Amino acid sequence: SVLYLLCILISRSHFDFSFFPSIIFAMSSPAFEPSYIQTYRQGFLYEKIKKAYRLIQECSLCPRNCGVNRFQEKNGFCQAGYWPEVSSCAPHFGEERPLVGSHGSGTIFMTHCNLKCLYCQNYPISHKGEGEEISFDKLSQMMLHLQNLGCHNINFVSPSHYVPQILKSLPPAIEKGLSVPLVFNTGGYDAFETLKLLEGVFDIYMPDFKYAESRAAERCSGASDYPQVARMALKEMFRQVGDLYVDDRGVAVKGLLVRHLVLPQELAHTPKIMHFLSTEISKNTYVNIMDQYYPCGNIPSGSPLQRRISRREFKQAVESAQKEGLSRLDKKHFRLF
Numbered sequence: 468s469v470l471y472l473l474c475i476l477i478s479r480s481h482f483d484f485s486f487f488p489s490i491i492f493a494m495s496s497p498a499f500e501p502s503y504i505q506t507y508r509q510g511f512l513y514e515k516i517k518k519a520y521r522l523i524q525e526c527s528l529c530p531r532n533c534g535v536n537r538f539q540e541k542n543g544f545c546q547a548g549y550w551p552e553v554s555s556c557a558p559h560f561g562e563e564r565p566l567v568g569s570h571g572s573g574t575i576f577m578t579h580c581n582l583k584c585l586y587c588q589n590y591p592i593s594h595k596g597e598g599e600e601i602s603f604d605k606l607s608q609m610m611l612h613l614q615n616l617g618c619h620n621i622n623f624v625s626p627s628h629y630v631p632q633i634l635k636s637l638p639p640a641i642e643k644g645l646s647v648p649l650v651f652n653t654g655g656y657d658a659f660e661t662l663k664l665l666e667g668v669f670d671i672y673m674p675d676f677k678y679a680e681s682r683a684a685e686r687c688s689g690a691s692d693y694p695q696v697a698r699m700a701l702k703e704m705f706r707q708v709g710d711l712y713v714d715d716r717g718v719a720v721k722g723l724l725v726r727h728l729v730l731p732q733e734l735a736h737t738p739k740i741m742h743f744l745s746t747e748i749s750k751n752t753y754v755n756i757m758d759q760y761y762p763c764g765n766i767p768s769g770s771p772l773q774r775r776i777s778r779r780e781f782k783q784a785v786e787s788a789q790k791e792g793l794s795r796l797d798k799k800h801f802r803l804f
Contacts, residue, residue, distance in 0.1 A: 499720045501648050506667040507641050512634070512742075515664050519631035520627040522661065529581040529627050529658050530696050545581045546596055551632035552578035554598035556609045558618050563755050563797050565711065565719035566620060566650065566673075573613030573647070574622045575606075577629050582654045584677075584688045585747040586772050593625065606636035607643070614647050619718045620671065622650040627657050634668065648720055651704075656690055662703045670721040671711075672704035678727065679739035687734065687772070701725065701748055711753040711795070723748070728757045729784045732771040738787040745791035755797035756784050 522528045523537040533543035541548035558571030566572040578598030580587070591597040606645045610621045626633055637645070648670040653673040676697050678684040683694035704723050711722030725748075727740055739754075744752045758781045766772045788796060 470551060489577050492663055495783055499648075499714065501646065502721075503637060503668045504646065505640060507638060511667065512638060515668065516631065518633045519634050519661075519664055525633055527658065528630060530656055530690070530692060531581055544583075545628040547577045547579045547628045548600075550600045551603065551606050551629055551636070552596075552598045553606070553609070554592045556580050556613065558613065558616055559622065561668075562622065563673075563719075563724060563753075565713050565717060565724070565753070566622065566671075568619045568716060568718040570617035570619060572620055572650070573616070573618030574620045574624055574652075575609055575613070576624045579628060580654065582630050582656050582688045582690060582693075584654075584764070585770075586687065586760070586762065586764045588759075588763055589625075594764070598615050601635045603632065604639060606632065607640040610636070610640045610645055610677050611643055613646060618647065620648045621645075622652050622673075624652045625654065627653050627661070630661055630664065634664075637668070644718050647650070655700060656688075656693055657696070657700040659703055662700060662707075666707045670708060671719055671724065672708055672722075672775055673724045673726065673761075674695050674701060674704060675726045675728065676740050676744070677735060678700065679736035679743070683730075683734045683736065687730075698743060698747070705752075707750050710749050710751045721751070724753045724755065726755045726757060727784075728760055729776050729781055730760060730772065731774055731776050731780065733780070734771060738790075741788045741791045741793060744788075746794055750792045751767045751795060752793060753795045753797065754788060754793055756781075756788060769781050 497563055526535045526537050526543055528532045531544045536542035537547065538549050554576040558737050559574040560567050560571045562572045576592060578592055578596055580593035583594055587593045613621055623633060649668065649670040650673055651665065651669040652673045655676050662795065677688065677693065679694055681691045681694055685691035708722050711724050713719050725744060727737065729737060744754060758776060761772050761775050
């Protein structure tokens, strides 16, 4: 239609997008409606909010099962309390291509984490709690602001321990016109029951699958049950949204996108992860095999994590995916072999 063509022209111009209403950008994919809108329309979203808040009275929101009453305390493993805490909110152009598109992914970095990986590249945020406690209304405003800037999605980074807060902030944003997909950008350490609450809310799941073996998971992230938890979580995510689907612009609107960071000395057991994705999820899984590991955070002396990976190690990781028949590999981080 003429309106559709007008939207495309606007999106490719050099105007200041913040002056255009968010609905203009949402129209560029007219056939897609995020699932949270229907969930809200049918009245199910409020039920999900109630159930999510019950989980933090004696917190069992994630597999840590700390049992902390987060209405009163902040001394569980993740150190998160009742209010949402955010470290940054901005369009991000360094994410995977289907998320970035032409206007970026609207990232909201949540403070703290339920993993605390030794080598975390966001160490000040995840370990030190760098961020600001905000109101639910402010979180709603952040979503709308990112949409108004033209971002193709709202990308919650490390959201696992803030599921109730995110859900509670959604209705006001929906009522004011939020209409882009939500991305659950997680470390993969997610409780099955919590994920079930997110069905019909998040259209895009982007979990890490960090380790295939318990010893490495305990050694690097203090979570020996990580491999089992991540496998169950990815199966549930895939059940909800299926393979990654992109629109005619190449922008993701629904589905599963898996990240895997290659670690030195094959600490992550990458071939086993690729075999799982191929045989128990889908050979059509969109996978980002990442080569950007570098020593940071709080790595102990003598650890193999004190060096970057070699080109050979990265090449072997990619080849393990190809051997399993996984062909939808994100190319952004590939270096010349």
